Amino acid sequence: MTTLELDGVTKTFGAPDAGGVVAVDDVSLTVDDGEFLVLLGPSGCGKTTTLRMIGGLETPTEGVISFDGTEVNEVKARNRDVAMVFQNFALYPHMNVSQNLGFGLRRENEDRSSEEIIDRIEAVAEMLEIEGLLDNTPAALSGGQKQRVALGRAIIREPRLFLFDEPLANLDASLRKTMRTEIDELQSEVGITSVYVTHNQEEAMSIGDKIAVMNDGRLQQLGTPSEVFNEPSNQFVAQFVGSPDMNLYEGTLTENGDVYRVNVGITEFDLPSGLVQAGDDVLDVVVGFRPQDLFQSRTRQTGGPKIEADLRVVEPLGTEAILYGETEGRAIRATDTQFHDLDEDQSVTLSIAPEHIYLFDANTEELLKGRLMTEREDTGVGEVEVRDGAGAEVRDG
Amino acid sequence: MAADTTDPAEEFGSNRSWLYDTTPGFYLRKVLIWGTTLGLSTFILFPLYWMVVTAFKTTSEIQQIPPTVVPETPSLEGFRLVVESSLAAGGFDSFLGWDISSAIDIDVLLLIANSLKVAVGAGLIALVFGTIAAYVLSQQEFRGKNAIMSLLLASLMFPGTAIMVPEWELISTLNLFNSHLALILIYGAMTAPFVVWLMKGFFDDFPDSILDAARMDQCTPYESFRYVIAPMAVNSLIASFIFAFLLAWNELVFALTLLNQSKFTVPPGLLTFVQGFNTQWNVVAAASILVSLPVLAGLAYIQRYFVQGLTGGAIKG
Amino acid sequence: MSYADQALSSYERALGRVPDGVRVYLPILPVLALVGVFILYPIAQAIWTSFTDKHLLRPDEAEFVGVENYGEVWTNPQIHEVLWNTFVWVSVGSIAAIVIGFVLGWLLHEKLPYTSVASAIVLVPWVLPRVVGASIWKFMFGGSQGIINELLVQLGVIDDYVVMLGSTELSLWPPIVGMVWRLAPLFALLTLTSLKGIDRQLYEAARMDGATPWEQFRYVTLPMMRYNLVIGFLLMLIYNIRNFSMVWVMTRGGPGVSSSTLPVMIYRAAFVDFQVGFASALSMLLFAVLLVFSYYYIQVYDKIRGEF
Structure with a gap:
């Protein structure tokens, strides 16, 4: 002992x-x-x-x-x-x-x-x-x-x-x-x-x-x-943990009354200032979306920002699939269980709940805002484990 | 692109060659291969066959012209004469009631005893010192290591004829002339580099994690060596010893120049007999077979390590 | 329990007193001493002896004679014949051993069953005591009962038995045949080992690329084993030029010096004519050639193995 x-x-x-x-x-x-x-x-x-x-x-x-x-x-x-x-x-x-x-x-x-x-x-x-x-x-x-x-x-x-x-x-x-x-x-x-x-x-x-x-x-x-x-x-930790890899986009953060306005080029959204622990001087940020948190709008309303993406590849993994898309010239990855009717090259609308968005200081790479668990989900980890399986094997290879 | 107009079948046809893709070519290849095999096998094996059948011929049969390819009256006369002459040389007039009178002047058993003494001594020296050096050369980094390895590799190339004269001078100076100790030391020096190269290969390939595991299992350095390294090394150690043994067993030049006839080992002893007048070839062949037996037994064991040992590990088997 | 007490054993503490830079060399010392005393030192001494007129029976009366011994090497017509013999011996013997050995190794790998048993049998000529192998050939080449004479008569090459070992024109050749018989198996085994080391998938890839068997050999096999072949080639040269026993057993280098190679001549000069100084000068010649071969051997070795 x-x-x-x-x-x-x-x-x-x-x-x-x-x-x-x-x-x-x-x-x-x-x-x-x-x-x-x-x-x-x-x-x-x-x-x-x-x-x-x-x-x-x-x-x-x-x-x-x-x-x-x-x-x-x-x-x-x-x-x-x-x-x-x-x-x-x-x-x-x-x-x-x-x-x-x-x-x-x-x-x-x-x-x-x-x-x-x-x-x-x-x-x-x-x-x-x-x-x-x-x-x-x-x-x-x-x-x-x-x-x-x-x-x-x-x-x-x-x-x-x-x-x-x-x-x-x-x-x-x-x-x-x-x-x-x-x-x-x-x-x-x-x-x-x-x-x-x-x-x-x-x-x-x-x-x-x-x-x-x-x-x-x-x-x-x-x-x-x-x-x-x-x-x-x-x-580093955000990218290393979780699979498929987190989507990361550089963007800017501006204070706008009670909310922070985040602009990442592909989309723009507001975050309540209570969620973010940013100092006043932070302007350049990196925004992270976990593929598991991105949903097609037709399958789930998240109430968060919407992103239009052109689908490039659908990689089925059994019950779910990894969707590889492109938006405004940037790559985006999402996972979803509704994929059987999707065609490659069609466009989809993805969205993410604001609580699930990660925010990093672009200069120090430190976390500004993590992922909050919402009531609809059980533990985030349990979910990760299930979705992780096949992706992790790819990483090992 | 030319590829658009090329008919795949035509392209295939152009790659056909007479030797490989026609029936006459097929038979020609078969004939060539089996002819070559037969010729080469005869070249390699016939002398060995000849040694064996000669050993089983009678003294009168070996004098026949033309020689007989298969012994007409197979006999152990050659072997009997070898043993008898050794017993006679040993001062036995009779052995188990069997009268011994021998006209043959070769004491094969004494030669074998001398060779055994020299070869085992040299083998042990080379094994002990070579293994210790190999372990350090494999596990440690230090200045001059590559130079030492090159020196040892080069020293494999020189012994024998290039240094027989200076070696004779050295042994005379050391007052070791006509002693088996001189041969033991020289053969030890000749074979220790072999052992270093072979054992270094073993230690290089030895998985570090096994040693880590032994340390985790609470082994002291001595216990790691005693219970883990030594048992795993045993095959390589035996192979190293056999290498050193065989070299000493077969060596002629130093044995001939540094010993008097009374202390001869097998190679010079056999040489003297072969070059004598009225060589009795059935006795030579019988003696040859007897002195070759340890070599053949050793070969079976070290075959796996052979190339690696000979080339200092340059080519791994 | 106190950890600190167990940190070092007494043995480790004793070894710790030897300075770091020296400690690592201690275990190598015995081998270096053996090699130094019995291989390197004699070579150094021979350099000195080669400048004296040392005589085997009166070693204490040796006097410095400068380059006289080397002058004799230069002028003595017998030595010229010996050097020519040595050149013929090494070139013909090595090439024949390499060609025969390579074909044999290739056959063992590609065409013959029971490779491991077969290669053990093929190796017998190489591991047999040298005197034994040489004796067999001496007997087979014998002038009165030799099976080779009989074979040549049967084939109609010669009319009657010829005393090959006693003929100034022919005596060089029987020992070369014996030597090829001894060395070819070694080269065969080197070839076999190299061939075994080539990944089968390379051949499959070459076949997919449409290569014929010859092209596979030319563009896959040979390039893959080129360093190993060079190692084998150098070994053949070294073993051939060093050889003493095959000649000495079969002909003693005679008649005259017709079958003498350099090592045999060194032996004769030192132990038959007792001219140790002159023999040392000849040794230097042999030594220089071996030095060149060894240098290349180590160069190729480094290429194959990288760092030691």
Whole structure:
């Protein structure tokens, strides 16, 4: 049972003055006991390096990593009592499944009796439904089975901390979804503090108690999945989370009595000043529409701004479709369930509820207005999850 | 565009060639391929066949002109003479009640014992030192690393004839002349670069995450080596040892120039016998087969690593 | 539990006292020492010896004679014959081994079943102890009971047995045949390995583009394996020019020097005529050629593998 704390952690590879690379830059965060934190970001953003520092495989250049308030910077990986699941599983190829599971237990305490180890192996194998595979070597296992063994190897030691390094990246799409649920359930069951690295935002949304979005070595936002989705701290987070990508348009903001007037070229609309936390000096803004929030006027009245668009491509995804259109020379993406009667090249009218519009400061890229949940919807996140599915696979490819 | 007027069938026709698309061409290719196969196989395999059948001929049969292609009276006489002469040289007048008198002057068993001693010694030296060096060269970055790797690669090219004279001078200076230790050290020096190249390839390909996993499983560096790296390396280590062993087993030049006849290993010993008067070829062939057996056993094991080892990993199998 | 105590083991602390810059070289030292003492140092010493009149039986009386030994290399007609023999040996032997080896490797890859077993059998001539291989050929080329004489008589090429190994005109050739027999399998295996490394889809793409089998070979196979072929070519040159055993077992370089190549001549100069100084000068010649070959070998190696 461990609270994990990172305070100003920085990792530089090579000498900073001689072309050294700053992989992780001043990251501070806290993971509470039993919490499931997901480190999310594009490849090269420093999330794996952060994880490796937590595990003791790398030493921070600056900053402090502590478990339950004790600094562990100089503590070797083997003494931290953490367990890690690797992207390529990293099973010992010369040991069978049972030996792979028992190896860490035996290293942890040489005096542990064989009976105890065997009992633990059997218990874990049962929990993961791999009892039948105990005598196989890793080479004889399928991807999903290897993944379960790798999980078992982590769980069996009942460590203070679980670390997952893109554990599902090497599995095929359907297996990834199953395993995602299983990891989630398993973690709640054993209640061990966990840190999980992924570049897949859909995975992060569905599995994490909290998400830490990283980019270029810096922590962009730390929050619950719903916060990250609805109140992204900046344009990067807004674009990285959610699929298909958010529509972003540059525009201007002018105060007009009780309302702000927003002009983005393709449309113009008013926002009540209570919704926006803009200072007086902000004029240039970036406006964001999530494709999920854009509806055809004929299917739903949103009461917000209307946008005329020429449809270019309709990409059906089963119950809904992604509509790719063009308006005033700018691309626009929307999703809708009413698409069977649409022709490519016809024009449609799209609209969006004012509460759902995102607004960013064009200079700092920081959020001015997030997405407010309205009564008609349940949680925004739940909806995202459903709509996200196919889009996320595209992103992975 | 010309494509508009080109008839696809016509274009297809223009790509037809007599050799590939006609029946006579087909048969010509078959004849060429099987003729070449037959010719080359004969060239490669016939000498081996000849060695084997010669070993099973009697002394009188090998003197026949013209020679017989298939032994008329297959016999183990050659092998018997090899063993007898070794026993005689070892001071046995009789063995298990079997009278030994041998006119053949070759002590194959002693040669084999000497070669084993030298080859195993050199193999172990090369294996231990080579593996340690390979590990560091693979895992660490430091100044002069590329130069060291080039030096080791180049040192694979020189041994043997180019340095036999200076090597003889060195060994005389060190007072190691006519000692097996000299050969062990020289062969160790010749084969250690092989081992470095082969094992470096292994360490380069070794997945880092396995080592990370071992660290996570609370292994000390020693335990990582003992329980994870060593068991995974065992195949490459055996292959390295066999490489070094075979080189030492087969080497003629240094064995010939640095040893006296009393300490000869297999290559110079066999050479002396072959170049003697009245060479009995069935005995030579029998002895040849005996000394080749370890080599053939080794070949079966290292075949997978062969090209990689020979080219310093330039070409991977 | 105190974490700080477990941060470093005693072994790691001891190693920590060695300066960083030196520590990394320690494990490489034994190999470098072996190679340095038994391969590099002798070469350096030979440079000095080649300028003396050192005699095998009176090594302590060696005197500096300047470039006299090299002058003899330049003027001695026997050496000229040996160098010509060496040139013929290396060029004919290498080309024949490459052609035969390449065809053999290609057949193994494309046409013959049981590739792995077949290639193991093909490799036997290469791994056999050199003296054994050479002995077989000496026996087969024998003047009185040699099977090759018999074969040539049967084919009507010659009327009666010829003592090839004892003839000044012919004695160079039997060892070359033996050497090709030994080296061709090696080149075949290099070819086979290179061919295996070529992605099958490239051929499928070429076929879709309408390439005939010859064009596939010319425009896909050869370009894909060009560096490997160069590596193989250099290895053939190196093994051929270094070779001693095939000649020494079969003919001892005779009669006269008719079948002597440079390594055989070095051996004869040092261990038959006892002229160590002169033999060292000849060694320098061989050494220089090997140096050039090795240089190119490393160049090509760098191209293939990039960084070490």
